[in-house]
Amino acid sequence: MIRRTLAVGYGALAYAAFLAAIMYTIGFLANTLVPKGVDDGVTGPAWLAVAVDAGLLGVFAVQHSVMARPWFKRWWTRFVPAAVERSTFVLLSSLAVGLLLWQWRPLTADVWSVEAVWLRVLLWTVCGLGWGVLVLSTFLIGHFDLFGLRQVLARARDADYAEPGFRQPLLYRVVRHPIMVGFIIAFWATPDMTVGHLLFAGAATGYILIAVRFEEHDLRKSLGEPYERYARQVPRFIPRTRAVPEQVEA
Ligand SMILES: C[S@@+](CC[C@H](N)C(=O)[O-])C[C@H]1O[C@@H](n2cnc3c(N)ncnc32)[C@H](O)[C@@H]1O
Numbered sequence: 001m002i003r004r005t006l007a008v009g010y011g012a013l014a015y016a017a018f019l020a021a022i023m024y025t026i027g028f029l030a031n032t033l034v035p036k037g038v039d040d041g042v043t044g045p046a047w048l049a050v051a052v053d054a055g056l057l058g059v060f061a062v063q064h065s066v067m068a069r070p071w072f073k074r075w076w077t078r079f080v081p082a083a084v085e086r087s088t089f090v091l092l093s094s095l096a097v098g099l100l101l102w103q104w105r106p107l108t109a110d111v112w113s114v115e116a117v118w119l120r121v122l123l124w125t126v127c128g129l130g131w132g133v134l135v136l137s138t139f140l141i142g143h144f145d146l147f148g149l150r151q152v153l154a155r156a157r158d159a160d161y162a163e164p165g166f167r168q169p170l171l172y173r174v175v176r177h178p179i180m181v182g183f184i185i186a187f188w189a190t191p192d193m194t195v196g197h198l199l200f201a202g203a204a205t206g207y208i209l210i211a212v213r214f215e216e217h218d219l220r221k222s223l224g225e226p227y228e229r230y231a232r233q234v235p236r237f238i239p240r241t242r243a244v245p246e247q248v249e250a
Contacts (some may be wrong), residue, residue, distance in 0.1 A: 004156045007083050011152030017094035019149050021101075026131055028101050029187065029197065030124075038197045040105045046195075049105035053199055056103055059209045060096040065214055067092065070222075083155035086148035107196035114191040122155035127189035133171065134182025140169045166223055168230065174239045176216075176230070180208045181237050213237065 024034055031037030043049075066072055067089050077085050114120050142164035144150045154161035171178035187201040219227045 004158075007081070007152045007155045010084055010091075011087040011149050012093035015147050017098075018090050021097040025097060026103055027185075028104075029190070029200070030127070031192070036101070036104075037106050038104065038200060038202055039194050041104055041106045043106065043108075045055040046107060048109050049196070050199065052103065052105045053060060053107075053196070054203065055095055056100040057200075057203045057207065060100055061211070063096045064093055065211055068087070069214070070218055081155075083151050083161070084148070086145075086151050088148075089201060090148050104200075105196070107194060107199060109195045111193040111198050113193075120191040123189050125189045127186050130182045130185030130187075130189060132182070132237070134179050134186065137171050137178035137182060140172060140178070166219070166227070168234070173234060175211050176234050176236050177208075180212055184237070 027034035028037050067076075072087060080088055083201060103112065113122055138146050142150070145164050149162050175181055184205055187204055193201075216227075216231070220231075
């Protein structure tokens, strides 16, 4: 009983950490409503800021990609109960984001700064749409599974947990990685782009381009031909303007 309560509490804590990390990131990149935005913090030599920021992004990238691999999950569920494996991943990812935002060093030179009000409004709207696409997409493939809550609730009820499995709802019929498309849009759509923000957007986009290849490798391995067919029909990031005819089996 105590273990179950602890598991639910831990899952709730991890989910709260995720919510705090994503909401702070939104304010951080918009330089608004948070104490420290992407253009705030300790100033110093540019080379040092680039080195520190790249290191912080690297910590997140390694943590996030290594801990998401099936071989890693198989190994560490020998020590961590399976029911809280996802919550632990979510908690550590949120802490890595927290470290990144806390220790981020600004590079405040302007890359672009839009004056026209209509264009500023348009860019903020696109940015908001990016975050919206991201959140919606998490619900399309199982928001509460993705962030570990269903796993701990199943444990609390002593029920078996079944993963929601591979799905192709709505946006997943348009592109294979709508969550990542949402991130990319939100990272780049800003009326005021500084060198620091550009570094963040460029490095994070580069990471996404690599990370989805690892994810697809795992999906190909676990799903086989159905994923190959999906990949032939649905592009990674940029929607097709014309449908691809399904190949006739020989
Ligand atoms: C952070 S989500 C990102 C999903 C996807 N790359 C995206 O950008 O929307 C990563 C998890 O989603 C799972 N996933 C990816 N595509 C999926 C789909 N179409 N249906 C269900 N799960 C999916 C992966 O197996 C992985 O565990």
